[in-house]
Amino acid sequence: MSTKIKLGLFGFGCVGQGLYNVLNQTEGIKAEIIKICVKNGSKSRSLPDHYFTLDKNELLNNSEINVIVEMIDDPAAAFEIVKSALKSGKAVVSANKKMIADNFAELHSLQQEFNVPLLYEASACASIPIIRNLEEYYDNDLLGAVEGIFNGSTNYILTKIFKENLDFDTALRQAQDAGFAETDPTLDVQAFDPKYKLCIILAHTFGLFVNPEEIFNYGIQNLSTFDINYAKEKGYKIKLVAFCRRLEDKIIAGVLPRFVKPENKLSAIENEYNGILVESAFTEYQFFAGKGAGSNPTGSAVLSDISALTYNYKYEYKKYNRNKLEISNDFQIEVYVRYSTRKSIDLSLFSNIKETYTNADSGYIVGSISFGELRNSSWINRSDVNVIVSAENKFVLNNKTGTTVAELHGELA
Amino acid sequence: MSTKIKLGLFGFGCVGQGLYNVLNQTEGIKAEIIKICVKNGSKSRSLPDHYFTLDKNELLNNSEINVIVEMIDDPAAAFEIVKSALKSGKAVVSANKKMIADNFAELHSLQQEFNVPLLYEASACASIPIIRNLEEYYDNDLLGAVEGIFNGSTNYILTKIFKENLDFDTALRQAQDAGFAETDPTLDVQAFDPKYKLCIILAHTFGLFVNPEEIFNYGIQNLSTFDINYAKEKGYKIKLVAFCRRLEDKIIAGVLPRFVKPENKLSAIENEYNGILVESAFTEYQFFAGKGAGSNPTGSAVLSDISALTYNYKYEYKKYNRNKLEISNDFQIEVYVRYSTRKSIDLSLFSNIKETYTNADSGYIVGSISFGELRNSSWINRSDVNVIVSAENKFVLNNKTGTTVAELHGELA
Numbered sequence: 001m002s003t004k005i006k007l008g009l010f011g012f013g014c015v016g017q018g019l020y021n022v023l024n025q026t027e028g029i030k031a032e033i034i035k036i037c038v039k040n041g042s043k044s045r046s047l048p049d050h051y052f053t054l055d056k057n058e059l060l061n062n063s064e065i066n067v068i069v070e071m072i073d074d075p076a077a078a079f080e081i082v083k084s085a086l087k088s089g090k091a092v093v094s095a096n097k098k099m100i101a102d103n104f105a106e107l108h109s110l111q112q113e114f115n116v117p118l119l120y121e122a123s124a125c126a127s128i129p130i131i132r133n134l135e136e137y138y139d140n141d142l143l144g145a146v147e148g149i150f151n152g153s154t155n156y157i158l159t160k161i162f163k164e165n166l167d168f169d170t171a172l173r174q175a176q177d178a179g180f181a182e183t184d185p186t187l188d189v190q191a192f193d194p195k196y197k198l199c200i201i202l203a204h205t206f207g208l209f210v211n212p213e214e215i216f217n218y219g220i221q222n223l224s225t226f227d228i229n230y231a232k233e234k235g236y237k238i239k240l241v242a243f244c245r246r247l248e249d250k251i252i253a254g255v256l257p258r259f260v261k262p263e264n265k266l267s268a269i270e271n272e273y274n275g276i277l278v279e280s281a282f283t284e285y286q287f288f289a290g291k292g293a294g295s296n297p298t299g300s301a302v303l304s305d306i307s308a309l310t311y312n313y314k315y316e317y318k319k320y321n322r323n324k325l326e327i328s329n330d331f332q333i334e335v336y337v338r339y340s341t342r343k344s345i346d347l348s349l350f351s352n353i354k355e356t357y358t359n360a361d362s363g364y365i366v367g368s369i370s371f372g373e374l375r376n377s378s379w380i381n382r383s384d385v386n387v388i389v390s391a392e393n394k395f396v397l398n399n400k401t402g403t404t405v406a407e408l409h410g411e412l413a
Numbered sequence: 414m415s416t417k418i419k420l421g422l423f424g425f426g427c428v429g430q431g432l433y434n435v436l437n438q439t440e441g442i443k444a445e446i447i448k449i450c451v452k453n454g455s456k457s458r459s460l461p462d463h464y465f466t467l468d469k470n471e472l473l474n475n476s477e478i479n480v481i482v483e484m485i486d487d488p489a490a491a492f493e494i495v496k497s498a499l500k501s502g503k504a505v506v507s508a509n510k511k512m513i514a515d516n517f518a519e520l521h522s523l524q525q526e527f528n529v530p531l532l533y534e535a536s537a538c539a540s541i542p543i544i545r546n547l548e549e550y551y552d553n554d555l556l557g558a559v560e561g562i563f564n565g566s567t568n569y570i571l572t573k574i575f576k577e578n579l580d581f582d583t584a585l586r587q588a589q590d591a592g593f594a595e596t597d598p599t600l601d602v603q604a605f606d607p608k609y610k611l612c613i614i615l616a617h618t619f620g621l622f623v624n625p626e627e628i629f630n631y632g633i634q635n636l637s638t639f640d641i642n643y644a645k646e647k648g649y650k651i652k653l654v655a656f657c658r659r660l661e662d663k664i665i666a667g668v669l670p671r672f673v674k675p676e677n678k679l680s681a682i683e684n685e686y687n688g689i690l691v692e693s694a695f696t697e698y699q700f701f702a703g704k705g706a707g708s709n710p711t712g713s714a715v716l717s718d719i720s721a722l723t724y725n726y727k728y729e730y731k732k733y734n735r736n737k738l739e740i741s742n743d744f745q746i747e748v749y750v751r752y753s754t755r756k757s758i759d760l761s762l763f764s765n766i767k768e769t770y771t772n773a774d775s776g777y778i779v780g781s782i783s784f785g786e787l788r789n790s791s792w793i794n795r796s797d798v799n800v801i802v803s804a805e806n807k808f809v810l811n812n813k814t815g816t817t818v819a820e821l822h823g824e825l826a
Contacts (some may be wrong), residue, residue, distance in 0.1 A: 129546055136549075290696055
């Protein structure tokens, strides 16, 4: 982009303010805010009135504005804005993970058709430059897996639980009070937010545009004191881990809580920080960590995208269709399943049961099960059941195990 | 680079073989090895004879070759090769940290003058994409500090010492046997290798081309069992830490061993891994970790540079001359100094002494001293003296403290 960056901002909430702060203190980047479209005209603002408008067309039809920065909450409205902007040749920077994950294929086509970049580094793990690294540095086809803590809100809650011996409800309330969890925490706690991020990372890791509904997400809402004590007795923490991994020509992916040993790099990622492990054929692993939320880290990632536009940077999606990979749920995963009534769990689904425990109120099993069958089971959504992936978990394609340890079920039936 | 990449390789040792392995298994990158210049014609090779030559001009004058990959040991010979290649319009990829650090300003000029890229991601921390990230993602002027473990060889030795209770000499021998330390380990053990890497990182963090001789490096060669026990009693590890940090308009930089607490992210970086902390105004910190040595990680970084050349990537050195920053040794640093005879240490150099200890054979002090005066002191190079930076260290410009706690010296004189 040879001309100076002239910004049209949609939204001036937490991220917008963060961007304004960061932009204001960064001499190196020549970008100017021209206009800001907001939903509520009566709020008092930190900038003069003439910057603000309620009419999106004042930005979209303004030929002076060459970059639209979309930072609003509503994914459907955001998508309309982004589409209009791309179609009119304006570059777009967005932090809206749900909007991107839900419309990835179409957004990809629009970028190609109108030859205009859409950048969204801030949409996944805020300040960690993971998309840029997957896209640029790991641009060949040797990536084996990307997994990590993609949600700062639940990580803050889990840190509170383990560091301060709180139960889930108390930790959630404290996270809300500290501004690290939303009033309606569903998207975070039920692992939708990290799933959207995982979809974005899937595109840049394996070249797959996956509908978020295809990906199994299971949150921490059913975490009980029993589960927490189980983890502590073993010296584990519990982290909400998003993963995607290549097994032969299949890609497996999901977001579930996981027991994590102290030597796992993710164990040290606390509070609102995110951490990402990247496995590749030749480097073994790489680890990235940084703040996964907050106005300034997110604003800083948005600014980094704006800066990249000054030298005509765009995602090339080089991995798209390079490999004929497809998502599969047809693999074995080892899980801990805690329940109040054993008969509510269909044990015949398990190919292998390693441990079983029962007391007066509850019990658990540790065993291997097909990921697809776990997801589709009748009992997974019971409020008196909780599922956590084993610390020792090895992912194996179903057809590779060949073992159905049916006899083990005898003693449990 | 619109045409296909045709490679001329200088050197076919560990890194060259690694590159060949990686290139061979990576379908995504269309690059072909045309010719390899080696020093020794009689070695048996894993490739057919027609690839090899002893004459550098067979590569430099070959118009089919558009990218030179320089992977030889001799920095002076490497510099001549790189200069010739750049002048003839061939892009260059190099992993030679000393060659780059020693000739940075000239290499920068040549890139500008002949408008041809020189990439060297593999030269600093091998598989960790730190240069690309500093250059692209942290391209504005808000970086506060970069510090980390930049040398896999000494980190392997220090890991052995702390995990297996070995003394320095035994750990060094084991590292040599395992191929993680050179037969002549001077460059690693005396911290020259991480200093060259720090010089490269300084250019991409703060836009400074610094002569390596300006930077103080102090290695782990004097590490004694006394020092190791001191660290263990406090629950610390010792890591060889390279750092650069902005204090107002000054940049401070150096490589010294440091006591590291368990909660420091660098504490968990073991064996040949490297770890890098990046502090910036808006993201607090970012952490990168990965393999810092080895043929495949280094080959993989070289390949990533080759891949970047396919889309005309080059370093833009945007921070160069943006800020009028300069290197300064005029700051206070808190250090542990162990000695056999206290009178060999000039205590009057210390502005503050926090601790002192003496037994029959040796003693130590913990105190603050000007970095420049520490470097220039008469006793720093004594073999019976060892210096380790405090775990609690805060770097402060000299003129900011205003305290010379001369009275403390009374009791120590």
